[in-house]
Amino acid sequence: MIEKPSEGSKNLIENNLRKTLFVGVGNEYRSDDGVGLVVARKIHEKLIPSVTVKEESGEGAALMEAWQGFQNVIIVDAVSSGAMPGTIFRIDANKETVPIKFFHYSTHAFGVAEAVELARVINTLPSRLLVYGIEGAVCTAGVKISSIVKEAANQVIEQIMREIETANQ
């Protein structure tokens, strides 16, 4: 027997379907690896009714769970691709593969890239999923974000605000 969703949960699901989920990923105690969280907090401060903001450590299964019920999802995480620190990557996960090596700085054996690619295989990928990566400069123990990464974070925030506007139209 299929359980009917309650009125409350139905509303929640319908609400979520209309909403954009923003997920900031990182570890705030590992310098630039915390940039995803910095972006999340700044977006949260803007109190945009159509946006739900979540912070995640980058653990893949938790991430797959976090985006359940959302059609529009934007993720920001620090990356380590060997590019110049502060380089911004924008990956449209519905059209392209997320390079596993990019998000290697996560200490999780099953991280952002694995979550996206696994979700693609088992058909649970949100209908619109954007992954922003910001190349980190320093990812050692510490709580400071490098100035070049901070600058990139501000640019990403501006770009995300435009993405959200487009999604709301």
Add this chain to the structure above:
Amino acid sequence: MKSKTLKVDYLARVEGEGGLLVKISGKKVTDVKFNIFEPPRFFEAFLRGRLYSEAPDITARICGICPVAYQMSSVHAMEHAFGVTVDGQLRALRRLLYCGEWIESHALHVFMLHAPDFLGYADAIQMAKDHGPVVQMALKLKKVGNDIVTLVGGREIHPINVRVGGFYKLPTKKELETLVERLKWAVDASIQTVKFTAKLPFPEFERPYEYVALRHEQEYPFNEGRLVSNKGLNIGIHEYENHFMEEHVSHSNALHSILKERGAYFVGPLARYNLNFDKLTPAAQDAAKSAGIGKGTNNPFKSIIVRAVEMLYACEEALRIIKEYKIPEKAVVDIEPKLGTGYGCTEAPRGILYHRYRLDERGIILDAKIVPPTSQNQKTIEQDLREYIPSRMNLSQEKLTWQCEQAIRNYDPCISCATHFLKIEIAHE
């Protein structure tokens, strides 16, 4: 003489960053180096000068997979130093939190990290193409673990609700009961997992290991017990450093841990199981027997079955704790800092995690020692490879490298922990 080098620069599907170098000369393995090159994290130095109450939250940051273990070992060490005992429902809640972490960690390792090795897939993503329902079940199981940790620990990673003496906020019985239906499903899913793992193809490989785990008179160990082994060790936690020592080896940033008298030893699910089979629930014992591992096994590859059995146990134990739960009057017992040294050792998903803190009269940490399970297993991992490789010399470089990685993952190494990350190199000289 033909010689070759097997080299894995970066070992995938392990927690953290490390590598493996194996040198082979003719039919002899001349060198095995399990490299851990993630820089040491200096957490022990980090802790000096901090207040006792900060240790659970600081040490939880060492690992994203087993933060509960760090919190538990640190709170027990502090409570030992202050002469405080946390019992009753507060103690039970700690076990419940640990059940959550074991379920999360074991579900991840069994399905996402280790099963692809046995089934010949490069990773869980490739495996999911052929085994979609299995992967869906794994994710759902892991979520049950996450749900427990979120409810009891405040959030799923790096929980924030644990404190020396108890908790900051207590869950209500009603809140815990929301987990019951999911846990009942998880019990059945864990039985399916045991059956799934039992059908995997296992290499014939056994060694006369010394297993070390906690043993508690009444229960399968999480938080408390004596440190015992199958070769006569039976000590209190405070005696740990009399029997174990850490040595620096040049090829690893993690210290290698040995038993002073007998050298390498084995910690983790297989050790716990072999030493505590009698403390498992009847259903977990039956599932293990049906899976063919009886009361114990010396084949480290079968650790994957044991993880599934422990997951079943953790689900059943969680249900028991929830059923018997009555919200305590106080969330925390009174703590009065005093000068002294405290010792704590609990069973992280990967094995025993030892903490020792020396504190001044205000409860300021003067020094700290943390010995995670992976550093304790490093030597055994290297010895396994030395014995495993010779009879498999005829395999192609690719196949041999694959099997070496699989053998390392028997231990679910968490290199983030051991350095407070894996790459394989096999060299034929």
